[in-house]
Amino acid sequence: xxxxxxxxxxxxxxxxxxxxxxxxxxxxxxxxxxxxxxxxxxxxxxxxxxxxxxxxxxxxxxxxxxxxxxxxxxxxxxxxxxxxxxxxxxxxxxxxxx
Amino acid sequence: xxxxxxxxxxxxxxxxxxxxxxxxxxxxxxxxxxxxxxxxxxxxxxxxxxxxxxxxxxxxxxxxxxxxxxxxxxxxxxxxxxxxxxxxxxxxxxxxxxxxxxxxxxxxxxxxxxxxxxxxxxxxxxxxxxxxxxxxxxxxxxxxxxxxxxxxxxx
Numbered sequence: 001x002x003x004x005x006x007x008x009x010x011x012x013x014x015x016x017x018x019x020x021x022x023x024x025x026x027x028x029x030x031x032x033x034x035x036x037x038x039x040x041x042x043x044x045x046x047x048x049x050x051x052x053x054x055x056x057x058x059x060x061x062x063x064x065x066x067x068x069x070x071x072x073x074x075x076x077x078x079x080x081x082x083x084x085x086x087x088x089x090x091x092x093x094x095x096x097x098x
Numbered sequence: 099x100x101x102x103x104x105x106x107x108x109x110x111x112x113x114x115x116x117x118x119x120x121x122x123x124x125x126x127x128x129x130x131x132x133x134x135x136x137x138x139x140x141x142x143x144x145x146x147x148x149x150x151x152x153x154x155x156x157x158x159x160x161x162x163x164x165x166x167x168x169x170x171x172x173x174x175x176x177x178x179x180x181x182x183x184x185x186x187x188x189x190x191x192x193x194x195x196x197x198x199x200x201x202x203x204x205x206x207x208x209x210x211x212x213x214x215x216x217x218x219x220x221x222x223x224x225x226x227x228x229x230x231x232x233x234x235x236x237x238x239x240x241x242x243x244x245x246x247x248x249x250x251x252x253x
Contacts, residue, residue: 015220015223016224019220052163054201055165055199056163059160071202072168072202073166073167074166074170074228074230074231076231
């Protein structure tokens with residue numbers, strides 16, 4: 001499973017999200033790849049879950065990945081809840097989604 | 099505050115300084131707010147004037163996603179848009195202004211980030227994010243009446 005964090009500029013919010021998510025997953029004992037992207041590199045790439053700041057949705061219409069939108073990027077509790085929910089529901093859908 | 103890592107990184111304390119913060123500014127619009135924090139960073143020799151328009155351009159092109167939490171905007175553009183030194187500016191507004199975010203408006207804490215490369219400032223950014231998660235820190239920033247009180251929040 002791969003999680004991508006998204007930012008407009010490729011640094012800043014995508015890296016910050018990646019660092020937070022890495023911490024959260026480590027604490028839960030979950031091993032999932034987390035990659036930071038910017039809108040330029042994101043097209044044509046594969047991820048199962050894409051995490052971005054709320055209000056970025058208009059840039060993300062083309063993705064088939066599960067979208068996780070974060071309202072408060074410095075609220076670890078919100079990020080944790082949403083990311084664990086997304087991982088949970090993807091896992092229960094079964095492997096090999098393609 | 100330092101976090102160990104195996105690349106050269108810039109801790110928050112070295113990025114923010116007395117010349118780059120201002121408390122209780124009266125801004126009339128989001129552009130005005132960006133101009134204020136940008137002017138501080140230009141005066142401190144951290145960015146070129148062009149970086150101010152670049153930050154506005156990012157907001158206009160990408161949308162207001164930089165309003166990363168209720169009342170808080172983290173302005174940024176690319177290093178090549180005119181960053182001279184890694185920097186973080188902060189202006190607190192006496193009256194909040196809307197930036198157009200669907201949920202996190204209006205804004206009264208205006209941060210401006212200047213990074214020189216994709217990695218060096220990540221530690222500072224993470225430290226800042228952890229500070230901003232703490233409601234006491236946010237209260238203190240908003241309560242600071244002058245620049246000295248504001249910079250004290252970062253110690």
